[in-house]
Amino acid sequence: MIIRNFLVITTLVSAVFSSNYYTSNYALRLLFEKEVNFTLKLGALVEEYPTLEQDLPRSKTFLENPLITRESFSPEVINNPLNQYLLMWKFSHEWVYMANDMLKVSTKSDYDDTFDIVALSGEIKSSQVSEDDLAKAELSVLRVQEFYYLDPVDVIQGRVQNYSARSALSEEQTKKIVMKAKEYGDKCRVHQWGRAMEHLGMEVPDDARGVIKKPPTEEYCESISCSAGRGDGHCVTKDHYIASYQEACNNNSFKLKRSKKRNPPCFLNAIHPTQLLQPIKTEWISVNPPVYQFHGVFTHQECDEFWATGAAQQSRSTLVQKKTDGLGTTDDSRVGTNSWMRNADSSVVKMFSDRVSYATGVQTDVEVEDWQVASYGIGGHYWFHHDYLPEDSDFMGHLGNRLATFMAYLSDVPLGGATAFPNLKLSFFPAKGSALFWFNTNLNQADLPQTLHGGCPVLLGAKHIGNKWIRYKGQFLTYPCGKTPKSLPTLPASLCTYS
Numbered sequence: 001m002i003i004r005n006f007l008v009i010t011t012l013v014s015a016v017f018s019s020n021y022y023t024s025n026y027a028l029r030l031l032f033e034k035e036v037n038f039t040l041k042l043g044a045l046v047e048e049y050p051t052l053e054q055d056l057p058r059s060k061t062f063l064e065n066p067l068i069t070r071e072s073f074s075p076e077v078i079n080n081p082l083n084q085y086l087l088m089w090k091f092s093h094e095w096v097y098m099a100n101d102m103l104k105v106s107t108k109s110d111y112d113d114t115f116d117i118v119a120l121s122g123e124i125k126s127s128q129v130s131e132d133d134l135a136k137a138e139l140s141v142l143r144v145q146e147f148y149y150l151d152p153v154d155v156i157q158g159r160v161q162n163y164s165a166r167s168a169l170s171e172e173q174t175k176k177i178v179m180k181a182k183e184y185g186d187k188c189r190v191h192q193w194g195r196a197m198e199h200l201g202m203e204v205p206d207d208a209r210g211v212i213k214k215p216p217t218e219e220y221c222e223s224i225s226c227s228a229g230r231g232d233g234h235c236v237t238k239d240h241y242i243a244s245y246q247e248a249c250n251n252n253s254f255k256l257k258r259s260k261k262r263n264p265p266c267f268l269n270a271i272h273p274t275q276l277l278q279p280i281k282t283e284w285i286s287v288n289p290p291v292y293q294f295h296g297v298f299t300h301q302e303c304d305e306f307w308a309t310g311a312a313q314q315s316r317s318t319l320v321q322k323k324t325d326g327l328g329t330t331d332d333s334r335v336g337t338n339s340w341m342r343n344a345d346s347s348v349v350k351m352f353s354d355r356v357s358y359a360t361g362v363q364t365d366v367e368v369e370d371w372q373v374a375s376y377g378i379g380g381h382y383w384f385h386h387d388y389l390p391e392d393s394d395f396m397g398h399l400g401n402r403l404a405t406f407m408a409y410l411s412d413v414p415l416g417g418a419t420a421f422p423n424l425k426l427s428f429f430p431a432k433g434s435a436l437f438w439f440n441t442n443l444n445q446a447d448l449p450q451t452l453h454g455g456c457p458v459l460l461g462a463k464h465i466g467n468k469w470i471r472y473k474g475q476f477l478t479y480p481c482g483k484t485p486k487s488l489p490t491l492p493a494s495l496c497t498y499s
């Protein structure tokens, strides 16, 4: 009895703390692993106590229809936003009911030695997904549906473009998503999803019927952005930036526009002996602000090792503030996790830093920020922003502003997840081992506002990146202060051979 009470208490305590699955690809992966393990454990219990199948009426469905099995465990399944939503639903509803039923039956006399039943019940409850967390996942589903112009009929039927989820959404789940849109005053989505429900023969929630009878106009729906806006579900007028950003993320009409004469593609010389056999291929994308793209800077294995070094320490990403109270703020304009690593942490981190130096000429040994390893959750994104720091930021310290950003893509992302620069009409889709490098300020630390950029919502896949922000202070050898107030940095000629 004492053990049982202890388990129930620890269960409740950890349930309180185990929220925020929706922001974390890593936590969701672990939750998928739990789905596999709990199903196996349940199967073993049913084998041990044959009467359990009657006493736990849900067990048959659980065993016959797990969301994932060892055999089906694959990136395509676990990184599908609808599977992630279905999993979160299961861990906020069905597994919880199952855990409660288990506790009840464990008191029956047929189960003398019920420690294993109680233990599994406790394990399940400690992984419980909170209603709040699930509500954010609903918002994420709405975000990708709106942002990538998905047909809600497809989404409800479990399709994300050409990828199928493990099952369709149920009527109850769809209703909750519609009600989430209603809660944020998003009439357009309520109408779109409500019509989709009708089309699929589902019962539309009462609260949505009015909107279906009196739909908002098409012009109105085109003029606003709700879940696709700042990502927090509130509708805003779609201004030039939002429209350009959404378009860049969808890569609809943005083609790399560059004059070959002014912007020759440039190929890196192998300036370091380790790069002799594999010089880093560099493209000069934009002069003002200076933006470069590097191809094949890191091997896939190096990317995996780098990500694995920072994966387990991930916590919710925060926004840079003027004043650093050490906590940072969180909101749904950034749905993801991150952790920080320095050269001394592991040889792979040092090797990444060295590679940044070979590719760009910056020094990465002293007076630099740590590496940020970031990852995104369901429909995870980072709303557009600048990387340079506000002038009065505490974070500026003695190192000066963030002269440049080096961003390494540690994974391929099958759908969505581009890095988009709305002002430059540019978007870059993640390719594992490639990197972007751009200057946030000129050589006199004046902000370059055209570097506005964001991480577009991930539609399908896991997006992991590594960011190295290069502060102004330690870079005077390669990037000395400019001759004129507007002098722009460029990669030193010694690093490039022009074709």
Ligand SMILES: O=C(O)CCC(=O)C(=O)O
Binding pocket: 374, 382, 387, 417, 418, 419, 420, 453, 454, 455, 456, 465, 467
């Ligand atoms: O995820 C991206 O593509 C952009 C990330 C970014 O802007 C940042 O971490 O500051």
